[in-house]
Structure formats: C-alpha cells, structure tokens
Amino acid sequence: MSATVTILGMAVITVFIKAIIFILGDRVVFSPMIRQALSFVPVTVLTAIIVPMVLAPQGQGLELNWHNPQLVAAIAAVIVCAATRQQLLTIMAGLAVFFGWQFWLG
C-alpha cells in the first residue's frame, strides 16, 4: 500500500515537472545559475548512488580489496566505458567481470 502511494507520488511529481513549462509558458524563466546547476544533476546523482554500493557492498565497512567483486567489476566497467564509449558493451563487460569474479573466488 505505502509502495503504491510512493509510486503515485512520484508520478504526480514527474508529470508536474515535465508539463509545467508547456502549461505555464513564458511565465517561468531560469537564471543562468539554475541552468548551470541543473546540468550537474545527472552526473552527481548517479555517482552518489553507486559509490557506496561499490565501496561497501555489504552495507558495513569499506571493502577496498580484490575480494570485493563489485569494486573489481566497477573498475573494469569504467575502463571499458572510457576506452570504447559503448554503453551496451560497458554493461555486458561489467556484468561478465562481476559474475566471473564471484565464480572464480568461489
């Protein structure tokens, strides 16, 4: 039930943000400062979500070692992505290293 409320709330917020400019028209103006700030949102949000998942996958302490498959596979994905700029290849390579590393560690 509360999950349904969460989802419907997200829907209302999203539709409002997407449509409000089309509805209000020129009555909304962005300062250059706001535009600049918004341009940094995707990169900061996504990074902030994944870094703790990679550095402390068990939700406990820092796991900076080779026994952490999340860390090893994330490093591999970053390298593949920087070298090739191929999204799908990055995802597949990251997952392959992740599952392969777990299998190899046993």
Added chain:
Amino acid sequence: MSQPSSRASLLAGARDTVPMLVGAAPFGMIFGALVGTTQLAPWQGQMMSLSVFAGSSQFIAIGLLAGQAGLGVIWLATLIVNLRHMLYAASLLPHVRHLPPRWRWLLGFLLTDETFAVVDSYYRQHPHAPQGHWYFLGSGLAMYLNWQCWTLVGLVFGAAFPQLQTLGLDFAMVVTFIAIVVPQLTRLPNFAAAVAAGSFAYLLKDWPYKLGLLIAISIGVGLGVLLTRLHNRAKTKRGLA
C-alpha cells in the same frame, strides 16, 4: 511543398525514434528485473513504468526502496532528477505553445531524454511544421509502448529467476549508471562534481532516510557550478588581457 498529414507525421516521429527504442530496451529490462530485489510487487513495477515513465528516476527509486529510504527522500530525489525536463520543455515551448491544454499535458507526460533529442532535431530542420505535435506524439508514444514492453519482459525474467537477487543483480544498476556517467566526465567541473558527490555519499551513507545522499548531491552540484564560474572568469580575464 505540401504538408504531411497528421498520420504521416505520427509515423515519422515513431520511425525516427527507433534507434532510441533499441537503446532504451536493455534499461527497461534491467528495471523490470530489479523490481524483484525490492519490496515492490511485479504489478507495482509495471505501474511505475506506466505512471512515472522516467527511466532514471525509476532506477533511483528502486535503489532507494531497496535501501529502505523514506518516502520524502524518494519524492525529493524524483523531483531533483527530473528537473532537467524543464530545460527540455523550455526549449520546445515555442512549438507547443499554441496547442490546447490537453495536448500540452500529454506531450509533457511523454517527454523523455530520447524524445527530446529526436523532436528537437526535427524542429531544428522544420521550424514551421504545423503537424509537429503529431511527430512529437509519435516519438513519445513509441518510447512509452517500448518502455512498457521491456519492463514487462524484465519483470517476467526476474520472476522466473528469483535467485538473481542473491547473485547481486542490483549490480546491473551500478554498471548501467557507470555507462551513463563515464562519458560525461571529460569536462573537469563534471569530474570534480562526480568525485565530490561520490565521496560524500560514501561518508554520509549511514545518515537516516538516505539524507546523506541529498547532501552529497548538493555538494557535488555546488562544486560543479563554482568550478564552471571560476573557469569562465579566468577565460574572460584572458580574453581581456
């Protein structure tokens, strides 16, 4: 030159969106499969795709739900992540301003990164297309139907293989985000903003309701803006000297 019919414009919009449909497919499928790693029922996962229809905020909500985040944090994150659509809407506004409100609500709902890219490029080539809103609708509907199908495929896949969760399926989200973020890190302010946001997200990860996440994002955004301004100022000075 004769004007294309509304139907032809609708189909043209859908056709020009095909490469984006292919690109969105794996994300829809990963999203559907990840629903099984949270407390959401499969139908709630489909409901999210049907009603929210915004990939990145759906992924973020899944991550936050899995981490037991509070309702307010999920809504605030949804708000922040979706703000970029206002910039898209502002740049498309001259082409939709004349439409009746129900059209403007509908096109707003269907606005995504992909449809913006397709429709914006169409309007640049056809600045005075009277059927442009049908093109926009065609692109938006194609993305919408595509997203629903691949969400469903992912949900079925996740339900068929429930052990995926114990294998660490949520790692699919990590690599997906890496694939989105890394190409954006070529500019120094972006790089610094990401490093700051990531570091603080780790340091503040144990704050209640994932509030640390929001603080980390704010610090990253603030640093990015600061560096951009310093950079611009240095450039202006060089230009004057």
